[in-house]
Amino acid sequence: GDSVTQMEGPVTLSEEAFLTINCTYTATGYPSLFWYVQYPGEGLQLLLKATKADDKGSNKGFEATYRKETTSFHLEKGSVQVSDSAVYFCALADYNQGGKLIFGQGTELSVKP
Amino acid sequence: GAVVSQHPSRVICKSGTSVKIECRSLDFQATTMFWYRQFPKQSLMLMATSNEGSKATYEQGVEKDKFLINHASLTLSTLTVTSAHPEDSSFYICSARGGRGLDYGYTFGSGTRLTVV
Numbered sequence: 358g359d360s361v362t363q364m365e366g367p368v369t370l371s372e373e374a375f376l377t378i379n380c381t382y383t384a385t386g387y388p389s390l391f392w393y394v395q396y397p398g399e400g401l402q403l404l405l406k407a408t409k410a411d412d413k414g415s416n417k418g419f420e421a422t423y424r425k426e427t428t429s430f431h432l433e434k435g436s437v438q439v440s441d442s443a444v445y446f447c448a449l450a451d452y453n454q455g456g457k458l459i460f461g462q463g464t465e466l467s468v469k470p
Numbered sequence: 471g472a473v474v475s476q477h478p479s480r481v482i483c484k485s486g487t488s489v490k491i492e493c494r495s496l497d498f499q500a501t502t503m504f505w506y507r508q509f510p511k512q513s514l515m516l517m518a519t520s521n522e523g524s525k526a527t528y529e530q531g532v533e534k535d536k537f538l539i540n541h542a543s544l545t546l547s548t549l550t551v552t553s554a555h556p557e558d559s560s561f562y563i564c565s566a567r568g569g570r571g572l573d574y575g576y577t578f579g580s581g582t583r584l585t586v587v
Contacts, residue, residue, distance in 0.1 A: 391576075393578075398581075398583070399580055399581065400476070400563050400578040400579050400580040400581045401514075401563065401565075401578040402578070403575065403576070406575075446513065446514070450576075455519060455527075456502065456567065457504060457516055457519055458504065458514075458516070458565065458576055459516070460513045460514045461513060462512065462513045463511075463512070463513050465511075
């Protein structure tokens, strides 16, 4: 079945450092790909998404490119802030299979001042 | 933007009792609702998918008699944890979609922290 694999955390960075969180997926169809962020004790917020190959999703300085050839959707940010500390989830949705979201295991990011 | 309201945010119940969690779409009609369970420091595990007016589809390994899902209207879905036990303690999150195509995003509730004592 479809699956998502993320790099393990926690990831600890200093403020203004460059961030990369790796995400790869396995899917039989042509899924849409998402990054969600979860702050402590809260639900999930959509960070960005891409619906087809070579699309780049971007929001709040974060970006990720849908790479079909490497089945990847890595999250990047050029300069992280303390307020970016959260858990980040990569996910896919295959609308031909009911549209359910399948999540990676999550990567905890901690940014120190 | 689309908003999903989930209540309660926290609940503590005694072992053997039942707990109901509500999920409401406030400004759109939720064609499909998804219910997830999240253990500490872990990912979201999909429990079931429900479409308005029809029975929920449960994921493998999820007890349908224990986790009752009702999606009676286009704006309300409920998850009832029946005869709760300490191992049911978890963070439950709902998600709603207004349609089935690419244009319809997923909106998440803020989650319910269930503690069974």
